[in-house]
Amino acid sequence: MNTSRVEAFSDGVLAIVITIMVLEMTAPEEPTWDGLRQVLPIFLSYLLSFVYVGIFWNNHHHLVQLAGKVDGTVLWANLHLLFWLSLIPFSTRWMQQNEFAQVPVLIYGLDLLLAAVAFQLLRMALVRQDGPDGDLAQALRGERKGKYSPVLYLTGMGATLIQPWLGLAVYAAVALLWLLPQRRMERKAAELEG
Amino acid sequence: MNTSRVEAFSDGVLAIVITIMVLEMTAPEEPTWDGLRQVLPIFLSYLLSFVYVGIFWNNHHHLVQLAGKVDGTVLWANLHLLFWLSLIPFSTRWMQQNEFAQVPVLIYGLDLLLAAVAFQLLRMALVRQDGPDGDLAQALRGERKGKYSPVLYLTGMGATLIQPWLGLAVYAAVALLWLLPQRRMERKAAELEG
Amino acid sequence: MNTSRVEAFSDGVLAIVITIMVLEMTAPEEPTWDGLRQVLPIFLSYLLSFVYVGIFWNNHHHLVQLAGKVDGTVLWANLHLLFWLSLIPFSTRWMQQNEFAQVPVLIYGLDLLLAAVAFQLLRMALVRQDGPDGDLAQALRGERKGKYSPVLYLTGMGATLIQPWLGLAVYAAVALLWLLPQRRMERKAAELEG
Amino acid sequence: MNTSRVEAFSDGVLAIVITIMVLEMTAPEEPTWDGLRQVLPIFLSYLLSFVYVGIFWNNHHHLVQLAGKVDGTVLWANLHLLFWLSLIPFSTRWMQQNEFAQVPVLIYGLDLLLAAVAFQLLRMALVRQDGPDGDLAQALRGERKGKYSPVLYLTGMGATLIQPWLGLAVYAAVALLWLLPQRRMERKAAELEG
Numbered sequence: 001m002n003t004s005r006v007e008a009f010s011d012g013v014l015a016i017v018i019t020i021m022v023l024e025m026t027a028p029e030e031p032t033w034d035g036l037r038q039v040l041p042i043f044l045s046y047l048l049s050f051v052y053v054g055i056f057w058n059n060h061h062h063l064v065q066l067a068g069k070v071d072g073t074v075l076w077a078n079l080h081l082l083f084w085l086s087l088i089p090f091s092t093r094w095m096q097q098n099e100f101a102q103v104p105v106l107i108y109g110l111d112l113l114l115a116a117v118a119f120q121l122l123r124m125a126l127v128r129q130d131g132p133d134g135d136l137a138q139a140l141r142g143e144r145k146g147k148y149s150p151v152l153y154l155t156g157m158g159a160t161l162i163q164p165w166l167g168l169a170v171y172a173a174v175a176l177l178w179l180l181p182q183r184r185m186e187r188k189a190a191e192l193e194g
Numbered sequence: 195m196n197t198s199r200v201e202a203f204s205d206g207v208l209a210i211v212i213t214i215m216v217l218e219m220t221a222p223e224e225p226t227w228d229g230l231r232q233v234l235p236i237f238l239s240y241l242l243s244f245v246y247v248g249i250f251w252n253n254h255h256h257l258v259q260l261a262g263k264v265d266g267t268v269l270w271a272n273l274h275l276l277f278w279l280s281l282i283p284f285s286t287r288w289m290q291q292n293e294f295a296q297v298p299v300l301i302y303g304l305d306l307l308l309a310a311v312a313f314q315l316l317r318m319a320l321v322r323q324d325g326p327d328g329d330l331a332q333a334l335r336g337e338r339k340g341k342y343s344p345v346l347y348l349t350g351m352g353a354t355l356i357q358p359w360l361g362l363a364v365y366a367a368v369a370l371l372w373l374l375p376q377r378r379m380e381r382k383a384a385e386l387e388g
Numbered sequence: 389m390n391t392s393r394v395e396a397f398s399d400g401v402l403a404i405v406i407t408i409m410v411l412e413m414t415a416p417e418e419p420t421w422d423g424l425r426q427v428l429p430i431f432l433s434y435l436l437s438f439v440y441v442g443i444f445w446n447n448h449h450h451l452v453q454l455a456g457k458v459d460g461t462v463l464w465a466n467l468h469l470l471f472w473l474s475l476i477p478f479s480t481r482w483m484q485q486n487e488f489a490q491v492p493v494l495i496y497g498l499d500l501l502l503a504a505v506a507f508q509l510l511r512m513a514l515v516r517q518d519g520p521d522g523d524l525a526q527a528l529r530g531e532r533k534g535k536y537s538p539v540l541y542l543t544g545m546g547a548t549l550i551q552p553w554l555g556l557a558v559y560a561a562v563a564l565l566w567l568l569p570q571r572r573m574e575r576k577a578a579e580l581e582g
Numbered sequence: 583m584n585t586s587r588v589e590a591f592s593d594g595v596l597a598i599v600i601t602i603m604v605l606e607m608t609a610p611e612e613p614t615w616d617g618l619r620q621v622l623p624i625f626l627s628y629l630l631s632f633v634y635v636g637i638f639w640n641n642h643h644h645l646v647q648l649a650g651k652v653d654g655t656v657l658w659a660n661l662h663l664l665f666w667l668s669l670i671p672f673s674t675r676w677m678q679q680n681e682f683a684q685v686p687v688l689i690y691g692l693d694l695l696l697a698a699v700a701f702q703l704l705r706m707a708l709v710r711q712d713g714p715d716g717d718l719a720q721a722l723r724g725e726r727k728g729k730y731s732p733v734l735y736l737t738g739m740g741a742t743l744i745q746p747w748l749g750l751a752v753y754a755a756v757a758l759l760w761l762l763p764q765r766r767m768e769r770k771a772a773e774l775e776g
Contacts, residue, residue, distance in 0.1 A: 005255055008205045016213040022668050058654075083244055097221055202396060210408070214408070297420055298419050403597075467640075
């Protein structure tokens, strides 16, 4: 089985996840600058979730592209990742509706953590299918950001226990870390093509 | 006509079906662990519906992939399947809003049953188009899970008449049965390519 | 410019149009058979709109497939068609919320009429681009269902002036007419490939 | 990395952006012509936003098509553009809910302005990747509409300070300007293929 339909379905789900959060952004009650200022935290949390879905889409794109084909295990590992990502609009909304209280911010971090774990499981399923000496195993050798990120989300959740805004700051910092391009995999992908 | 646009359209519809259910998950009223515990049944029914849409997408992927082309009958058999699947968010929501009362749980099972029947009709339309000795007919010979599943949904509906949670347990058990990979079709698909 | 991205974008829009109508189907208040009976008209109007979007998708699929490429005029003719189709959830919902009163049923018919006219304009834009002796012009020569359908929608709107349910019956009859497969174009498409 | 998945993801996001605005169009309260007349400004603002998303999709289609491949910077420049476009349903809704008051109309223009700037940044990222003598740099040499449009949105925002409806008229005029086809890029694209 080739990867094109897995990519198409994942693109569809992620495109919807990234977009429906806008449906849930309640417009300011007053048509004034002050009304706008009141929705600023909502806007910023939308931005954070948008960036996270973008990061996962980006990494997914890089990962699946290196794999030539997919088996049944990969299909379900992919759906498992999409499941946790599909809950991002839910956990974002819960934070927004409760002025970023502790439990919703913890759950938001847990959702990111479970998505990051699901991403590692997908990666393992793809490597296992490709074999230990396959292109994917080689391309991923030494890739460490993916392995560290669950620890970072746990740190964010810990910080939330002290103060929710501190937890959100950690989540935002992890997002910034991911925005640095995936040079390693890109270089490998270029080599494979060249 | 080739199958690519049928796949793309089906992927789009299923990606939306699987994702919009999150829009309908009302966030807990209280930002507490107790609030979260109250939405647990809603979360579990979302998980069940997510898995079912995943199963149908997976089987659809395997089936259409084996077919080289599609005619008008197949297009409508496919839309018929998408129709029943598009109602899953509706039947899931009705169950959730009524604490899994008997009639909504029955209707949920009926929706799954009608989707399973529609899947068999799509399969028949594809086999008929391909001819009795085509690759698809051969690949599907002996495939029995698809034929049995309508009976299993009927059993779930029967169990619902005794007790709704029993019915839901049967639906969940059928989903688990489907999660076992489609070894037969995958092997055949591998042979065709090899 | 080739047609693949026009198809992908149209598939996306139509997949969303066909699916979001479910979001707008309010679940029955009571978890009973009686509650279900009360939403039957809503279910039937969803079915009608689903079938219409399916018909337009089907015809769009056949039409664009015959065209090898698209220019700027075709892109906008396509967006014009998508505009009227994107309003189907709106006009369906207005009918549902007002128990199929005259004005909403008229507007629903007007939406179908404008979509049908937009389809003819798209067809003309594709034929003009392809030239009077192109494959598309030949394939479409003698195709009459598309030309007649605006007249049929006008008839439905006229019938609505007498009695809204009569108008809906005409819209449903036109849909049935379209469900008969597009033999002519399919045969031509088969010839072109063969 | 080739452009196909970037196109697919962008198509998905734009298809949803263009369609979910319909979800937010509240149906007229009364099932009468008068009820319909009351939602006319909402309909017109939907039309304007639909046309704008169509314009951006169209320009995106032309631009990405000329680029053979995408790197990490382009992926994020593309997501940045999608971010501002994803806010169009939000800014449209805010205008609609406040009878086109000054601040929401200003914010709508700001959203268009930021999307236009993001489009220029995407264009720069693609040209930089392709090199100063690449096909894209040549095709875009002399293309001026894209460069002028931020100035036009600023003009619209200025006009809004005088009178919101004047600002909306400017936004509508800029949309009309864009509807004129992109002859230059199309001709170049035709040359490259020919």
